[in-house]
Amino acid sequence: xxxxxxxxxxxxxxxxxxxxxxxxxxxxxxxxxxxxxxxxxxxxxxxxxxxxxxxxxxxxxxxxxxxxxxxxxxxxxxxxxxxxxxxxxxxxxxxxxxxxxxxxxxxxxxxxxxxxxxxxxxxxxxxxxxxxxxxxxxxxxxxxxxxxxxxxxxxxxxxxxxxxxxxxxxxxxxxxxxxxxxxxxxxxxxxxxxxxxxxxxxxxxxxxxxxxxxxxxxxxxxxxxxxxxxxxxxxxxxxxxxxxxxxxxxxxxxxxxxxxxxxxxxxxxxxxxxxxxxxxxxxxxxxxxxxxxxxxxxxxxxxxxxxxxxxxxxxxxxxxxxxxxxxxxxxxxxxxxxxxxxxxxx
Amino acid sequence: xxxxxxxxxxxxxxxxxxxxxxxxxxxxxxxxxxxxxxxxxxxxxxxxxxxxxxxxxxxxxxxxxxxxxxxxxxxxxxxxxxxxxxxxxxxxxxxxxxxxxxxxxxxxxxxxxxxxxxxxxxxxxxxxxxxxxxxxxxxxxxxxxxxxxxxxxxxxxxxxxxxxxxxxxxxxxxxxxxxxxxxxxxxxxxxxxxxxxxxxxxxxxxxxxxxxxxxxxxxxxxxxxxxxxxxxxxxxxxxxxxxxxxxxxxxxxxxxxxxxxxxxxxxxxxxxxxxxxxxxxxxxxxxxxxxxxxxxxxxxxxxxxxxxxxxxxxxxxxxxxxxxxxxxxxxxxxxxxxxxxxxxxx
Numbered sequence: 001x002x003x004x005x006x007x008x009x010x011x012x013x014x015x016x017x018x019x020x021x022x023x024x025x026x027x028x029x030x031x032x033x034x035x036x037x038x039x040x041x042x043x044x045x046x047x048x049x050x051x052x053x054x055x056x057x058x059x060x061x062x063x064x065x066x067x068x069x070x071x072x073x074x075x076x077x078x079x080x081x082x083x084x085x086x087x088x089x090x091x092x093x094x095x096x097x098x099x100x101x102x103x104x105x106x107x108x109x110x111x112x113x114x115x116x117x118x119x120x121x122x123x124x125x126x127x128x129x130x131x132x133x134x135x136x137x138x139x140x141x142x143x144x145x146x147x148x149x150x151x152x153x154x155x156x157x158x159x160x161x162x163x164x165x166x167x168x169x170x171x172x173x174x175x176x177x178x179x180x181x182x183x184x185x186x187x188x189x190x191x192x193x194x195x196x197x198x199x200x201x202x203x204x205x206x207x208x209x210x211x212x213x214x215x216x217x218x219x220x221x222x223x224x225x226x227x228x229x230x231x232x233x234x235x236x237x238x239x240x241x242x243x244x245x246x247x248x249x250x251x252x253x254x255x256x257x258x259x260x261x262x263x264x265x266x267x268x269x270x271x272x273x274x275x276x277x278x279x280x281x282x283x284x285x286x287x288x289x290x291x292x293x294x295x296x297x298x299x300x301x302x303x304x305x306x307x308x309x310x311x312x313x314x315x316x317x318x319x320x321x322x323x324x325x326x327x328x329x330x331x332x333x334x335x336x337x338x339x340x341x342x343x344x345x346x
Numbered sequence: 347x348x349x350x351x352x353x354x355x356x357x358x359x360x361x362x363x364x365x366x367x368x369x370x371x372x373x374x375x376x377x378x379x380x381x382x383x384x385x386x387x388x389x390x391x392x393x394x395x396x397x398x399x400x401x402x403x404x405x406x407x408x409x410x411x412x413x414x415x416x417x418x419x420x421x422x423x424x425x426x427x428x429x430x431x432x433x434x435x436x437x438x439x440x441x442x443x444x445x446x447x448x449x450x451x452x453x454x455x456x457x458x459x460x461x462x463x464x465x466x467x468x469x470x471x472x473x474x475x476x477x478x479x480x481x482x483x484x485x486x487x488x489x490x491x492x493x494x495x496x497x498x499x500x501x502x503x504x505x506x507x508x509x510x511x512x513x514x515x516x517x518x519x520x521x522x523x524x525x526x527x528x529x530x531x532x533x534x535x536x537x538x539x540x541x542x543x544x545x546x547x548x549x550x551x552x553x554x555x556x557x558x559x560x561x562x563x564x565x566x567x568x569x570x571x572x573x574x575x576x577x578x579x580x581x582x583x584x585x586x587x588x589x590x591x592x593x594x595x596x597x598x599x600x601x602x603x604x605x606x607x608x609x610x611x612x613x614x615x616x617x618x619x620x621x622x623x624x625x626x627x628x629x630x631x632x633x634x635x636x637x638x639x640x641x642x643x644x645x646x647x648x649x650x651x652x653x654x655x656x657x658x659x660x661x662x663x664x665x666x667x668x669x670x671x672x673x674x675x676x677x678x679x680x681x682x683x684x685x686x687x688x689x690x691x692x
Contacts, residue, residue: 145585148584149552149563151501151579153497155497155594155596157620158620161623200683202567202684204567204569204575206495208494208598209598217494219495219575219577220567221548221549221550221565221566221577223550229565230565231579233577235495237598238598238601239490239596239599239601239619239621240601240617240618240620240627240628240629241601241603242615242617250501250581250584250585250587251584251585252555252583252584252585254585254586254587255585269588271587271588272585272586273585274503274584274587275585277507281586338546338567339685339686340548340683340684340685
């Protein structure tokens with residue numbers, strides 16, 4: 001198996017701290033080159049591995065390079081569309097960072113390009129799509145009767161030391177919904193990977209912190225395409241509070257309580273029974289060991305996929321479009337006094 | 347201090363199990379008489395104390411009786427308006443059961459009658475208005491900076507053994523929203539007693555159990571008159587799940603997590619700080635001892651109020667109207683695909 005030669009474009013904090021180690025530790029990839037708009041940063045990045053990476057002068061050079069099999073794009077998301085266009089132009093496989101784009105019009109173009117160019121591999125790096133919890137919960141759901149509703153909750157204190165906060169593209173966001181499309185798409189990826197797509201929503205958003213650059217908290221009421229109803233609460237901009245994440249799925253013959261709060265670890269309780277007075281009740285707690293919170297798993301799956309093992313990668317542009325479309329709908333709904341907004345399709 | 351002589355009208359399960367013991371154990375009251383549409387039931391009820399109670403032939407007799415100071419009405423709520431009209435006609439003080447009425451038009455009339463007859467004491471027996479938590483949380487809120495939002499959550503399994511389920515007025519509800527105005531108004535009383543009135547909401551309701559007679563689950567998105575936003579989830583019709591109640595209030599300089607789940611007891615955690623990177627963080631857990639979950643406290647407060655200690659009773663018709671108006675808005679919003687519905691004023 002020849003390694004997949006990778007060029008990293010965009011050599012910021014996440015490329016340095018997460019992608020580069022994941023790719024260099026993977027048996028599937030060999031990082032060969034990099035590009036950054038500020039070339040000095042690319043050159044510094046290039047020295048982090050041995051032998052040092054090739055550094056391009058121009059973004060397009062990465063796509064032209066015949067040595068490269070895959071572009072790993074970590075650009076401010078408003079440039080994702082340009083990168084995808086270049087990938088198609090030069091017939092190069094590409095993975096882009098979440099959210100898929102800054103706005104739905106860009107995201108639609110990416111989906112359209114992906115549909116029209118099936119020979120190019122285009123995917124979105126959304127590692128929450130690859131959580132073990134997704135598979136576990138989808139299995140567990142089969143045991144709780146008719147699913148009636150859900151509560152998805154993820155809240156935390158504002159983190160003044162968040163190193164990502166100081167990046168220009170976050171401070172002056174061009175992407176819709178600021179924190180909602182930045183951090184929120186993770187949550188929405190988990191929610192929809194488990195329960196399916198959302199049909200419409202109502203939302204109220206607010207901005208608690210000037211540092212957020214845009215809205216940073218949302219309360220939403222959702223109706224899924226399946227008819228299931230529920231609430232989605234997200235915000236990490238509050239004052240002192242316990243960081244808390246739970247995803248509760250309620251059926252007429254049982255329920256699932258998945259707790260992904262840091263304090264609780266990754267575990268869920270599956271309770272069955274209750275459809276009738278006589279139905280047998282069971283309760284099982286399951287710990288999810290070594291949950292895939294890092295990006296390593298997503299690159300593992302990417303390596304398998306690009307080596308012909310189809311089905312490992314699920315976060316293709318149409319899927320990531322939905323996550324951004326939910327944020328877009330939240331912002332629109334809130335601007336219209338929480339009116340019911342249908343989720344756009346690409 | 348002469349005891350307040352009470353006639354109980356409506357001698358069903360709750361009168362027998364809750365009101366009669368609370369009234370007879372109170373230093374303020376003497377239960378003297380009763381009425382029930384099925385006279386045999388009133389006669390049976392009359393024998394539960396010694397000396398046995400006087401039994402009226404007609405409802406109106408209770409209001410005419412010069413020995414009686416206060417009518418304690420536990421009628422199916424669609425008859426509350428008629429009882430209030432009789433109270434005014436005969437200048438008799440009255441407390442009616444929650445919800446205030448079956449429908450908003452009836453509730454509006456009760457509010458109007460109360461406004462026009464301030465010399466008659468008319469109140470609604472909503473004991474959640476008198477929880478210690480209400481006072482504790484209102485104090486705690488002062489310490490968390492600007493209140494940003496809230497999550498109110500109360501869910502449980504369907505209880506097939508609920509003795510109240512088999513009552514005709516619940517099986518074939520004339521009151522709006524079925525379980526939502528029956529059990530839900532308790533939750534709404536707590537929510538609004540702490541955070542103030544709701545301006546508008548969006549809701550999706552569903553009915554999980556045929557036994558409920560009407561809708562039994564709601565997810566709602568709320569905007570309060572104060573501008574605070576949040577979610578309200580309520581339903582006790584699910585399959586096997588842990589009975590869970592929490593009320594989280596989020597500010598920019600702290601948060602409150604009040605847990606009223608049976609398993610956790612009645613306690614809340616007040617966390618302060620977080621407005622800036624430098625603001626001092628504190629965390630205090632407070633157990634609420636002997637919370638006023640029974641109706642005894644509400645009769646204690648009623649006794650004080652009727653003995654001239656004003657301010658003990660807060661659940662007057664205008665307040666209880668708001669609780670029912672919220673349920674009415676939930677049902678309307680859900681019927682209109684979760685459209686934003688403003689809360690009616692009496």
